[in-house]
Amino acid sequence: MASERELSDFLKSVEKRAFKRSVYHVRNDEAALDIVQDSMMKLVEHYGHKPVEELPMLFQRILSNCTLDWFRRQKTRNALFSNLSDFETDELDGDFDLLEALDTSEGTTQTESAEKLTERAQVLHAIEQEIQELPPRQREAFLMRYWEDLDVAETAAAMGCSEGSVKTHCSRAVQALSKALKAKGIRL
Amino acid sequence: MKHSTPHSDPFLQDRYGRAVAARLSEAADTLPYDISERLRAAREQALDLHRSFKPAEQANVIAQGGAASLSLGGGDGGLWHRLAGLVPLLLLIAGLIAVNLLDDEFLAQDLAEIDAAILTDDLPPAAYTDPGFVQFLKSRLEQNQ
Numbered sequence: 001m002a003s004e005r006e007l008s009d010f011l012k013s014v015e016k017r018a019f020k021r022s023v024y025h026v027r028n029d030e031a032a033l034d035i036v037q038d039s040m041m042k043l044v045e046h047y048g049h050k051p052v053e054e055l056p057m058l059f060q061r062i063l064s065n066c067t068l069d070w071f072r073r074q075k076t077r078n079a080l081f082s083n084l085s086d087f088e089t090d091e092l093d094g095d096f097d098l099l100e101a102l103d104t105s106e107g108t109t110q111t112e113s114a115e116k117l118t119e120r121a122q123v124l125h126a127i128e129q130e131i132q133e134l135p136p137r138q139r140e141a142f143l144m145r146y147w148e149d150l151d152v153a154e155t156a157a158a159m160g161c162s163e164g165s166v167k168t169h170c171s172r173a174v175q176a177l178s179k180a181l182k183a184k185g186i187r188l
Numbered sequence: 189m190k191h192s193t194p195h196s197d198p199f200l201q202d203r204y205g206r207a208v209a210a211r212l213s214e215a216a217d218t219l220p221y222d223i224s225e226r227l228r229a230a231r232e233q234a235l236d237l238h239r240s241f242k243p244a245e246q247a248n249v250i251a252q253g254g255a256a257s258l259s260l261g262g263g264d265g266g267l268w269h270r271l272a273g274l275v276p277l278l279l280l281i282a283g284l285i286a287v288n289l290l291d292d293e294f295l296a297q298d299l300a301e302i303d304a305a306i307l308t309d310d311l312p313p314a315a316y317t318d319p320g321f322v323q324f325l326k327s328r329l330e331q332n333q
Contacts, residue, residue: 004235004238004239007234007235007238008231008235011231011234011235012231015227015228015230015231016216016217016219016224016227017212017213017216019216019219019223019227020212020215020216020219029223033223033226033227033230036227036230037230037233037234040230040231040233040234041233041234041237043234044234044235044237044238044241045237045241048237048238048241120214123211124211124212124214124215127208127211127212128212128215131208131212142205142208143209143212145205146202146205146206146208146209147209147212147213149209167198170201170205171198171201173205174201174204174205175201177204177208178204188204188207188208188211
């Protein structure tokens with residue numbers, strides 16, 4: 001069973017990436033925060049007794065499910081309140097613009113020149129944009145595999161698909177990203 | 189920055205994927221203060237929930253211990269609880285049988301006493317079948333009243 005300390009360290013280590021991952025999916029800071037919080041609560045509530053080694057994969061799966069739930073709720077809500085859809089769309093776009101502004105406002109390190117900071121922020125912004133442009137399953141597989149550092153089997157288990165599908169999704173995601181970033185003159 | 193163009197080579201694909209992920213980590217590490225604080229608050233809330241589970245589990249253990257002592261330490265108590273539920277019913281049936289037997293016994297005793305009284309009386313039992321003697325008893329009863 002994971003101790004409180006281990007659980008705290010684990011959540012601390014994943015919370016920021018989980019937030020960014022959710023933002024890439026839902027494109028809304030508030031919704032992403034809610035999703036991360038829900039995921040944390042569910043992890044503790046249902047799997048708090050599990051060994052700490054099992055937590056990363058469980059958390060990724062819970063996060064994916066919470067994100068899917070959010071999309072389902074949005075779909076239902078949009079269907080029910082279609083007359084308010086214009087207003088809601090404006091709100092989402094506003095938040096997305098804010099996120100972009102936040103991303104480009106980072107970099108307070110005074111040792112780097114302003115030019116370099118701007119360049120880094122622009123590259124990062126372009127990468128994030130391209131990540132958001134990926135199809136959802138490709139983005140999910142790519143982020144779990146390379147960002148969360150899960151292996152192919154763990155990613156497949158977390159996504160509920162075969163290892164072959166994970167490899168295909170990752171391969172296509174890398175191809176799409178490299179092509180898009182190369183077209184913008186960004187080389188990694 | 190080193191240039192890599194991933195094609196179908198899995199090694200190059202992995203390398204490119206990790207390079208992109210490294211850039212994403214930079215963004216995640218420099219989240220705005222308010223977002224970081226809200227994430228910290230969410231984490232604290234989750235840990236509070238974790239803490240709240242512990243006393244509940246302890247209380248559960250204590251309750252189970254009490255139940256075990258009441259059921260004579262019989263494991264999870266499933267069979268014992270069912271048997272214990274039958275005891276009052278068995279006692280009720282045994283009580284009804286005992287009452288019935290005692291009632292029969294008292295009735296038999298009463299009849300035996302009447303028989304004994306008739307048989308030990310000076311008057312022979314055959315006298316009660318004589319219509320004249322019955323008429324004599326009735327007229328004597330009327331005179332007494």
